Amino acid sequence: MWRAWHVHDEITHHKQAIPIEVSHSTPRLMTSKAPVVGWAKLNVDGSFMATDGTAGAGMLLRDHNGAVMLAAIRGLVNCADALEAKVAAIHEGIILALSWTERRMVIKTVLTDLRQQRKVIKAVSTLYGIDAITVDLRLGTITVIGVVDPVHVVGELRRLFGIAEIILVGPAEYEEKKKKDEDEKKKKEAEEKKKKEVEAPRYEWPVGFLNSITDNFSEERIIRRGRHGVVYKGVQDNGVCIAVKKLHLMPGIDNEEFINEFHNVVRARHQNTILLLGYCHHTAQVLVEHNGKHVSAIVEERSLCSEYLQGGSLDNHLSNEPCALAWHTCYKIIRGICEGLHYLHKGVEYPIYHLELKPTKIFLDNYMMPKIGGFGFSRLFDTTETFNTSEVARTSVYMPPEYISKRQITPKFDVFSLGIIILQIMAGKESYTKYADIPPKEFIEHVYGLWVNRMQGTISKDTSCEVRTCIEIALKCVESSQVKRPTIKQIIQRLNKIDIVECSSIGELYRTREFAFEFLERITNDFSDQNKVGSGGYGDIYKS
Incomplete structure (x- = not known):
């Protein structure tokens, strides 16, 4: 391209064509100041033959590094002289350059x-x-x-x-x-x-760390013993405490299955569920007695680590006597357990059914806020465990009839357990068996009367509504037919209605911003056509 333009230019100016070697070296000898970064530089030249009026243009476009972006030549027409050819060459060069660059x-x-x-x-x-x-x-x-x-x-x-x-x-x-x-x-x-x-939580904790914070799992650090293991109090160097549950041996469960189950459960994050912090899997070689001899055996030890709550388990705060706790504390605990269970059933990607919900699995912080623990591993534990008769007797009260008779598990399993716990909070630990034969309405009035006496007859309208609603929910939850039991979502909806005021006077009506739906149905005659006064872009309007 360069030689064609160069030869054409030399002939135009009545010179002889230069040798090929010169054409090869000339571009390297030519120097030109490079444009600033981001700009491109355009070199153009025009030629004109006065004898016949023919003209041509050559153009070279380079970036700031000197790299050729385009090189071209073309013939020009209607040029009167060399100056016009030069101007036309500049015009053509600019147009061509602009079409090649943004x-x-x-x-x-x-x-x-x-x-x-x-x-x-x-x-x-x-x-x-x-x-x-x-x-x-x-x-x-x-x-x-x-x-x-x-x-x-x-x-x-x-x-x-x-x-x-x-x-x-x-x-x-x-x-x-x-x-x-x-x-x-x-x-x-x-x-x-x-x-x-870097910041990703390290869920697998070394056995050495757990040994150090539990004083080698000493007896003095034991918090409680359960069906699946022993829980120890671990104290870290910074003073923060955690709960370490050393699980009983689980033959038949491989480590991959255990870790997968852990990662499914660790996603649960709610103010009313215990926060799982990590796990430990350790293979130890120990001496065991076999046929009168001590032999070496390999044992798999597993531990679960979770947050530690100062308030202990709910079981420690319950009594055989009704109304053991103040009502506002009872209601906070009942409401929190329901919210936590609703989250486990509905708030995670895959529903988590507890299947062992009972007071010993519910823990309280310093402010008596409840958190549900011990969830998520029931499926693994049930496949490996042999039941102790006395243990089953203690926990069977929280098991629904369909599970005891048919081993049938549904979401209503936890709802039944929830009902028993609410009854124990409100009417004492033995309330379910003690008052089993009392008709529901009579039982509601009996328990309500106990709470009125507890508050020395000064029960407010709001508290009265809370007490009655919680008793009614509990009785619905312990229905022998699972079909008659409410879902956890329905329970939450019922509790939410407690905060909705139902008006009894005109003055109260004007002060209220939220109304019970049943109240609106009643005052509009079930939204009948006779009460309808008009329609708008957002719906129908009724008079009351």
Whole structure:
């Protein structure tokens, strides 16, 4: 390309064609100041033959690194002299260069209002190659970014406004900025990923750490003993306590299955569920007695680590006598257990059914806020455990009839257990068996009367509603037929209604912002047509 243009130029100026070797070396000898970063430099030249009027143009476009972006030659027509050929060459070169590069163009025109702004954007946006348009009403300028012909843009604006002139045509920082933004985004994502990997919780804890914080699982650190293991109090160097449950041997459960179950459960995060912190799997070689001899055996030891609550288990706060705790504490505990169970059933990706819900699995913090623990591993434990008769007798009261008789498990299993716990909180530990033969209405009045006496007859309207509602919920939960038991969602809805005021006077009506649906049904005659006074865009209007 260079030689063709060079030879053509030499002949035009009545010189002889240069040797090929010279053409090879000449471009390397030519020096030119490089443009600034982001800009491109265009070199053009024109030639003219006075004898017959023929003319030609050559052009070379290079970026700021000197790399050739394009090189071209073409014939020119209707040139009167060498100067006109030179001007035509510059024009052709600019047009060709602009078609090869993206640029930022600022055009000045008259813009007086938003209507004209919309008019400009609509007109310019139809041009081919536009990537972005911004308008500054204050300065009356339009910035166009894209692979576009300035002549076309100015022509379109002059057609609309009469006056339009180019202020600047420069390299578009758009693509560079876009690439820079993308690079920064990728860098940020990589840093975030690395940060998450560094900060990711390490769920598997070494046995040495657990030995150190539990004083080698000493007797003095035992909090409680259960069917599945012994719970120890662990005290870390910073003084923070955790609960470490050393599980009984679980033959038949491989480590992968155990870890998978742990990761399913550790996702549960709710103010009324115990936070699981980690686990430990340790293989130990111990000496055991076999046929009168001590032999070496490999034993798999597993532990679960969770948050430690100072208040202990709910079982420690219950009594055989009714009304052992203040009512506001009882209601907080009942409400919290229901909220936690609702989360386990409905608030996680895969429902978690506790199947062992009882007071010893519910723990209290310093403010008597309940948290459900011991959930998520029932499936694994049940496949490996042999039941102790006395243990089953103690826990069977929390098991629904369909499970005791048919080993049938449904979501209503936990609802039955919940009902027993509510009864024990409100009427004493032995309430379910003690009052089993009393008709429901009589039982409700009996327990309600106990609480009225407990509060020395000063029970408020709100508290009265709470007491009656909780007794009614408990009795519904312990129905022998699982079909008659409510779902945990229905229980939450019923508790939510306690806070909705039902009005008994005009003054109270005007002070109320939220009403019970049953109240609205009653005062509108079940939303009958006779009470309907009109319709609107948001629904029907009824009079009461």
